[in-house]
Amino acid sequence: MSVEGYRRIPVWKDVPLEEWETYGWQMRNRITTVEQLREVIRLTPSEEAAVTRKGGRFIMGIPPYWAALMDADDPTCPIRRQAVPTQDEYHLSPNDMIDPLAEDSHMPVPGLVHRYPDRVLLLVVEICSMYCRFCTRSRVVGTSAGFSRGANIDAALDYIRAHRKIRDVLISGGDPLTLSDERLDEILAKLKAIPHVEFVRIGTRNPVTLPYRITESLCQVLRKHKPIWMSVHFNHPREVTPAVKRACGMLVDSGVPLGSQTVLMKGINDRPAIMKKLVHELLKIRVRPYYIYQCDPVKGTAHFRTQVSTGVQIIEKIRGHTTGYAVPTFVVDAPGGGGKIPLMPNYVVSYKEGTLVLRNYAGKLYTYKEESPAGDRAGAAVLEPSYALVD
Ligand SMILES: *Cc1c(COP(=O)(O)O)cnc(C)c1O
Ligand code: SF4
Numbered sequence: 001m002s003v004e005g006y007r008r009i010p011v012w013k014d015v016p017l018e019e020w021e022t023y024g025w026q027m028r029n030r031i032t033t034v035e036q037l038r039e040v041i042r043l044t045p046s047e048e049a050a051v052t053r054k055g056g057r058f059i060m061g062i063p064p065y066w067a068a069l070m071d072a073d074d075p076t077c078p079i080r081r082q083a084v085p086t087q088d089e090y091h092l093s094p095n096d097m098i099d100p101l102a103e104d105s106h107m108p109v110p111g112l113v114h115r116y117p118d119r120v121l122l123l124v125v126e127i128c129s130m131y132c133r134f135c136t137r138s139r140v141v142g143t144s145a146g147f148s149r150g151a152n153i154d155a156a157l158d159y160i161r162a163h164r165k166i167r168d169v170l171i172s173g174g175d176p177l178t179l180s181d182e183r184l185d186e187i188l189a190k191l192k193a194i195p196h197v198e199f200v201r202i203g204t205r206n207p208v209t210l211p212y213r214i215t216e217s218l219c220q221v222l223r224k225h226k227p228i229w230m231s232v233h234f235n236h237p238r239e240v241t242p243a244v245k246r247a248c249g250m251l252v253d254s255g256v257p258l259g260s261q262t263v264l265m266k267g268i269n270d271r272p273a274i275m276k277k278l279v280h281e282l283l284k285i286r287v288r289p290y291y292i293y294q295c296d297p298v299k300g301t302a303h304f305r306t307q308v309s310t311g312v313q314i315i316e317k318i319r320g321h322t323t324g325y326a327v328p329t330f331v332v333d334a335p336g337g338g339g340k341i342p343l344m345p346n347y348v349v350s351y352k353e354g355t356l357v358l359r360n361y362a363g364k365l366y367t368y369k370e371e372s373p374a375g376d377r378a379g380a381a382v383l384e385p386s387y388a389l390v391d
Pocket of ligand 2: 127128130131132134135136137138141173174175204205233
């Protein structure tokens with residue numbers, strides 16, 4: 001859709017482009033009620049029932065920018081599916097969990113998840129521009145659970161200061177870019193003042209769900225605190241609009257390397273052709289595909305979850321078939337808090353006495369002979385399909 005394509009929607013036909021393209025206007029005019037939603041799309045009975053249902057629903061909030069990308073007549077539209085609730089959210093599965101990654105029990109102080117020795121996840125805000133129906137943190141996101149209050153952030157900073165092994169701090173939420181530039185500047189400055197923090201990462205969906213958040217003044221803040229890396233959450237090639245391209249271009253031009261994170265979802269991006277198109281679109285806008293996540297078993301998302309093999313098949317169809325830079329790592333974030341576990345197609349056909357039989361992306365077999373096939377048990381073990389469990 002062209003930048004001004006929103007004007008085809010009657011409620012917004014008189015909104016000046018200068019206003020439409022601001023974060024403030026978009027946030028003030030977010031769609032939160034069924035009446036507003038009816039102005040934009042033709043609701044199905046399932047959507048209508050889910051949006052009007054009282055109590056227990058994960059918050060709905062859709063910026064007009066995102067709403068204008070939704071197909072008004074097609075309920076399977078991937079943009080619409082990510083933002084508009086359906087009755088499927090109430091069909092609970094026995095596998096559903098409230099906090100699948102056991103984040104709450106890995107928090108030494110509220111809002112700080114310390115799972116790996118050298119890096120931490122710092123949750124600074126519960127708000128997002130758009131609330132994704134499959135959100136892993138729906139237990140806190142859009143609520144007033146309050147892990148991000150000022151005092152908590154100070155306690156988290158104290159913890160990071162006291163733990164000198166922490167060299168990498170990943171700021172997430174909610175969406176950290178819903179904070180003001182001033183607040184971000186303050187948090188980044190405090191983090192960068194800690195000598196052992198080598199760099200900071202920001203996990204955000206704003207460049208995709210509301211790209212007008214990326215302004216020159218934000219870029220100035222990010223430049224000031226370099227090195228900063230950013231992980232941007234992209235799920236479908238249709239998300240890569242001219243506005244998103246411009247936002248990502250501004251970030252990269254400000255010296256912020258961009259990676260993408262994608263949640264694998266049934267009916268949205270679970271076909272290799274769609275994922276391949278997405279990773280190609282991302283390279284064009286200088287975003288390096290980083291992770292594809294198996295959809296976490298979060299409460300009310302069973303209808304989005306694919307089989308795990310779907311993700312491996314997607315990697316199989318991409319790796320070797322296209323630019324190596326385009327290939328993300330497919331991971332299962334282990335329920336219970338084991339962290340991200342990568343899954344790959346198996347390319348080792350056999351390994352015996354220093355002779356490896358490998359298969360390439362096209363299924364052809366090749367032999368590699370090692371120089372010293374001497375019995376290195378540990379070396380052999382990492383190449384064998386079943387890896388010994390550490391208990
Ligand atoms: C994902 C995650 C990280 C970062 O993992 P990387 O593989 O380094 O990107 C750190 N801490 C927690 C708790 C995480 O969930
Ligand atoms: S932007 Fe991220 S944190 Fe916010 S609702 Fe979507 S998935 Fe959840």
